[in-house]
Amino acid sequence: MTIQGWALILAFTLLIVALAKPMGMWLFALYEGRRTPLHRVLSPVERGFYKLAGVDPQAGQGWRSYALHMLAFQLVTLLFTYAILRLQGVLPLNPRGLAGIGADGAFNTAISFTTNTNWQWYSGEVALSNFSQMLGLTIHNFLSAATGIAVAFALFRGFARRETKDIGNFWADITRVTLYLLLPLSCIYALFLVASGVPQTFASLVDATTLEGVKQHIVLGPVASQEAIKMLGTNGGGFFNANSAHPFENPTALTNLVQILSIFVIGVGLTWCFGKAVGNTRQGWAILTAMMVLFIAGVSIVYWQEAAGNPMLHQLGVAGGNMEGKEVRFGLAASALFSVITTAASCGAVNAMHDSFTALGGMIPMFNIQLGEIVVGGVGAGIYGFLLFALLSVFVAGLMVGRTPEYVGKKVEAREVKLAVLAIAMLPLCILGFSALASVLPQGLAGPLNKGPHGFSEILYAFSSAAGNNGSAFAGITSGTPFYNGLLGMAMWIGRFFVIVPVLAIAGSLAAKRHTPETTGSFPTTGPLWVGLLIAIILIVGGLTFLPSLALGPVADHLAMSGGQLF
Amino acid sequence: MLNDLKSALRPALVFTLMFAVLLGLAYPAAITGTAQLLLPDQANGSLIRQDGKVIGSRLIAQGFAGAGYFHPRPSAAGAGYEADNSYGSNLGPASQALHDRVQADIAKLRRPDAVPPADLVTTSASGLDPHITPEAAMFQVERVAGARGVPADRIRRLVEQQTEHRLLGFLGEERVNVLQLNLALDTLTREAAKNPT
Numbered sequence: 001m002t003i004q005g006w007a008l009i010l011a012f013t014l015l016i017v018a019l020a021k022p023m024g025m026w027l028f029a030l031y032e033g034r035r036t037p038l039h040r041v042l043s044p045v046e047r048g049f050y051k052l053a054g055v056d057p058q059a060g061q062g063w064r065s066y067a068l069h070m071l072a073f074q075l076v077t078l079l080f081t082y083a084i085l086r087l088q089g090v091l092p093l094n095p096r097g098l099a100g101i102g103a104d105g106a107f108n109t110a111i112s113f114t115t116n117t118n119w120q121w122y123s124g125e126v127a128l129s130n131f132s133q134m135l136g137l138t139i140h141n142f143l144s145a146a147t148g149i150a151v152a153f154a155l156f157r158g159f160a161r162r163e164t165k166d167i168g169n170f171w172a173d174i175t176r177v178t179l180y181l182l183l184p185l186s187c188i189y190a191l192f193l194v195a196s197g198v199p200q201t202f203a204s205l206v207d208a209t210t211l212e213g214v215k216q217h218i219v220l221g222p223v224a225s226q227e228a229i230k231m232l233g234t235n236g237g238g239f240f241n242a243n244s245a246h247p248f249e250n251p252t253a254l255t256n257l258v259q260i261l262s263i264f265v266i267g268v269g270l271t272w273c274f275g276k277a278v279g280n281t282r283q284g285w286a287i288l289t290a291m292m293v294l295f296i297a298g299v300s301i302v303y304w305q306e307a308a309g310n311p312m313l314h315q316l317g318v319a320g321g322n323m324e325g326k327e328v329r330f331g332l333a334a335s336a337l338f339s340v341i342t343t344a345a346s347c348g349a350v351n352a353m354h355d356s357f358t359a360l361g362g363m364i365p366m367f368n369i370q371l372g373e374i375v376v377g378g379v380g381a382g383i384y385g386f387l388l389f390a391l392l393s394v395f396v397a398g399l400m401v402g403r404t405p406e407y408v409g410k411k412v413e414a415r416e417v418k419l420a421v422l423a424i425a426m427l428p429l430c431i432l433g434f435s436a437l438a439s440v441l442p443q444g445l446a447g448p449l450n451k452g453p454h455g456f457s458e459i460l461y462a463f464s465s466a467a468g469n470n471g472s473a474f475a476g477i478t479s480g481t482p483f484y485n486g487l488l489g490m491a492m493w494i495g496r497f498f499v500i501v502p503v504l505a506i507a508g509s510l511a512a513k514r515h516t517p518e519t520t521g522s523f524p525t526t527g528p529l530w531v532g533l534l535i536a537i538i539l540i541v542g543g544l545t546f547l548p549s550l551a552l553g554p555v556a557d558h559l560a561m562s563g564g565q566l567f
Numbered sequence: 568m569l570n571d572l573k574s575a576l577r578p579a580l581v582f583t584l585m586f587a588v589l590l591g592l593a594y595p596a597a598i599t600g601t602a603q604l605l606l607p608d609q610a611n612g613s614l615i616r617q618d619g620k621v622i623g624s625r626l627i628a629q630g631f632a633g634a635g636y637f638h639p640r641p642s643a644a645g646a647g648y649e650a651d652n653s654y655g656s657n658l659g660p661a662s663q664a665l666h667d668r669v670q671a672d673i674a675k676l677r678r679p680d681a682v683p684p685a686d687l688v689t690t691s692a693s694g695l696d697p698h699i700t701p702e703a704a705m706f707q708v709e710r711v712a713g714a715r716g717v718p719a720d721r722i723r724r725l726v727e728q729q730t731e732h733r734l735l736g737f738l739g740e741e742r743v744n745v746l747q748l749n750l751a752l753d754t755l756t757r758e759a760a761k762n763p764t
Contacts (some may be wrong), residue, residue, distance in 0.1 A: 004736070008737055008738065011737070045589075049581075049585055050583065053577060053578040053582055053585075055578050065568065065571045068568065068571045068575055069571070069579070072572060072576065072579040073578070073583070075579075076583045080583055085592040116666065125651050125653065134592065135592065138590060139586055139591040140595070142586070154761065178586070183589075184718035187594070187597070187598065190598045191601060191602065191605075191606075194609050195607050195609060197613050198609070199610055199612045200599050200610045201602075201603065201612075203611070206611075206621055206623070207621070208614070208621040208650075209620060209622060209627075210622060210623055211631070211750075212630070212631060212632065212636070216623060216627070216629055216648065216649075217650055217651040218614075218650040219613065219651045220612045222599055224598060224602065224610075225595040226595070239655045240653045240693075241652070242653035242654065242655065242694065242695070245692030246695065247695055247696070248626060248627070252734075252739065253733070253734050253738040253739025256739075257738060292673070309685075310660045312666055313669060313689075316673060316682075317673070317684060318669065318684075319685065320683070320685045322685075323686050324689040325657070325689075325690065325691070326689075326692055327696045328686050328691070328698040328740060328741060328742045329696075329698050329739050330672040330739065330740070331653060331740035349691065352692045353656075353657055353692045355659060359659075359661070362660075376751035387639070409577070415646075424608065428607070450659040450662055452659075453633070474657070475655065475657050531617050557661060560661045561660045562585060566662065566663040566686045567659075567661055567663060
């Protein structure tokens with residue numbers, strides 16, 4: 001570990017906390033449907049969309065209507081991308097003549113990008129044309145992010161509004177978020193990336209002859225435009241197989257810093273926006289504090305483990321940290337930091353190969369995903385996932401003191417707690433159930449690259465990543481088979497919409513309640529006691545479920561690694 | 568519920584098409600146009616040309632095997648350094664295959680007096696890492712100097728000149744771009760041949 005490494009971690013933490021309020025204010029304007037300076041240019045586009053679609057943006061929706069419209073939109077965009085992938089061979093912008101994607105692969109990828117997961121069983125540069133990347137995938141990077149933020153807005157309204165059915169209008173929410181936040185930011189971001197060395201062209205391939213006379217086929221494409229929204233929208237699906245480790249996706253230490261900031265920036269902004277929406281920004285800061293405590297603990301462990309290095313290589317005389325699967329320009333600290341951020345959020349981009357991390361260094365990213373990616377989390381998904389834990393925490397606190405629990409002015413009753421538990425329980429059910437299945441069936445056991453406990457870790461990570469809508473991988477696993485494409489596709493769908501629908505139901509049920517003013521008897525949800533309780537509930541409820549499986553994977557791996565046993 | 572679904576159909580179709588045009592076509596096209604106009608070098612892959620021919624990209628590692636060139640890190644991209652097949656090894660920390668590969672790479676570097684720095688015997692995440700650490704470059708100086716018949720000190724100075732430093736003192740790591748170092752090395756050798764000291 002170096003001073004520079006810790007300086008980077010500290011600088012990142014300070015910068016991201018400083019960004020919470022400005023981003024939160026912008027998000028709050030969109031939440032409220034207020035005019036922004038960008039409206040002067042873009043509001044004709046917005047109005048045009050509504051007019052063509054026959055949507056009245058002022059008309060509020062009840063939670064069922066909001067959910068059904070949201071689901072209908074997901075299904076249509078899903079089929080759109082499925083068709084593009086299947087028909088790739090006959091569609092334009094395909095100078096390399098790549099063939100269409102098979103049914104199971106297209107099924108998996110269409111779900112993957114619709115659910116903001118961006119799990120990739122294929123290598124982008126090998127399998128996809130520029131047309132598929134742009135029309136099939138880039139649009140989902142915007143729309144799945146906008147959907148996540150829309151659902152978060154709907155839940156905020158549930159807390160903030162009183163005695164109403166109305167939790168907002170889905171179409172207005174996604175359109176505003178896309179037009180006034182994601183698109184303009186992506187434009188500036190993409191140009192910054194190009195200036196730093198990220199390609200942006202419709203050309204697909206350049207042939208080079210190296211100094212020693214070897215042919216090298218350099219793949220290019222519209223990389224920067226996809227890269228920008230890939231990070232901002234916590235999507236994480238790379239243009240290239242190596243993702244943000246590829247020098248064309250993430251060429252410098254500065255682009256790396258901007259990339260990790262952009263994974264978190266909307267997520268931290270939403271914590272502030274939540275506080276503002278419920279009339280007390282300290283509520284938002286309390287949430288952010290709990291998130292940052294878990295975040296810093298995670299980074300410290302990964303950095304420590306990666307810097308300590310691999311005993312097996314030390315025995316061969318190779319000193320220092322674990323550089324297998326890491327890039328020199330990032331080194332240990334920036335790789336450790338990136339891995340924790342990308343899994344704390346549901347991003348899943350990687351700038352180093354998690355599969356080659358030390359056993360415990362690789363366990364933390366997996367554990368972050370299993371906690372439900374609520375440490376800042378994916379755009380929208382992080383905050384609504386976190387608020388489920390907040391509901392559970394006030395419920396537990398209420399049980400201890402024997403009062404009906406309240407949170408930010410709303411009584412929390414049986415219906416909300418049941419729905420929250422349903423949403424929270426889906427994740428372990430899905431991850432552990434599918435992992436168990438894959439660990440006993442021959443089609444599942446054919447997947448892992450590594451032998452021994454690390455092979456099991458690859459399976460566990462795959463289903464954690466899919467159900468958590470993360471998209472990163474212990475990438476040694478061969479998952480482009482009908483078995484994995486099918487199961488992982490199901491896991492991604494369940495992990496996304498079996499959480500979103502209960503969240504919207506909670507929003508509807510909260511919105512219908514009257515306001516309960518805070519009294520001296522209310523459990524305070526802003527101070528250190530609350531932050532401590534939140535962290536404890538998250539670790540106990542979210543984490544404990546996974547300890548046995550982690551003991552079989554990374555912990556066993558660590559003991560083997562330390563004991564000099566090889567597989 | 569059925570009415571809700573019916574009323575959702577038209578906006579779902581219209582928004583999909585409109586967003587596809589805006590986000591899938593107009594947005595990448597606008598960025599491509601702007602980038603090609605203002606930043607053509609970077610937008611087209613930061614290519615390096617010699618005598619009009621593309622010899623590689625500044626950002627993409629290429630294999631060097633000759634004793635007279637600095638070698639990059641080992642690569643798991645396809646058969647090695649395949650720029651259309653970026654890949655990490657994905658070998659776990661207790662992997663026999665990783666152990667054997669590193670052992671073989673150490674033996675290949677043939678320096679009985681010193682063990683190579685970690686980056687020189689580990690594969691990068693992309694398989695296309697264009698950089699090595701300054702230590703990894705210094706480790707190779709004697710071999711390169713011997714093969715080229717140039718004093719080792721001149722080559723050491725070249726490595727120092729080519730070393731890129733941390734941004735603001737803490738962002739990134741000290742590193743050397745192997746392709747650019749080798750190009751500078753070719754230039755240096757040509758000049759040394761012209762006026763031997």
